[in-house]
Amino acid sequence: KYLIAKWKQTVWNGFLTGGIEGNDTLEETVQKEVHEETGYKDVAKVQAMDCVSHGLFFHVVKKVNRLAHYHLVFAQLADLEQDEVSEEEKSIAEFEWVPREEVMDLLTHDNMKVLWKYYLAQ
Numbered sequence: 001k002y003l004i005a006k007w008k009q010t011v012w013n014g015f016l017t018g019g020i021e022g023n024d025t026l027e028e029t030v031q032k033e034v035h036e037e038t039g040y041k042d043v044a045k046v047q048a049m050d051c052v053s054h055g056l057f058f059h060v061v062k063k064v065n066r067l068a069h070y071h072l073v074f075a076q077l078a079d080l081e082q083d084e085v086s087e088e089e090k091s092i093a094e095f096e097w098v099p100r101e102e103v104m105d106l107l108t109h110d111n112m113k114v115l116w117k118y119y120l121a122q
Helices: 026-039 087-092 100-106 110-121
Strands: 002-007 042-059 064-077 092-099
Touching: 002 064, 002 100, 026 042, 026 064, 026 087, 026 092, 064 110, 087 092, 092 100, 100 110
Parallel strands: none
Antiparallel strands: 002 092, 042 064
């Protein structure tokens, strides 16, 4: 199954997102973002894929316009062990495990659909 974010303050369903900060590696960033947003503790595999999608949108939580460059990364969990996420993160989105055949129908923006189509073609 695949983890889909369902934002609470706007109509937006998509994949977990985040940005690399400072000198963090891609793997460190994925681990931090997955843990921060979902509470899942152990990312076993991180695979960068050769696909980028772009999205221009108003970020309702941060109250700014954003031009996002989504670099597709596949992350696989080692297990489903979780920590509790912060109240702030809980207020932003809930996450749902979705079967492969339902993902496309849940994605609400074309930039996320581009990433999903690329992933499926691999």
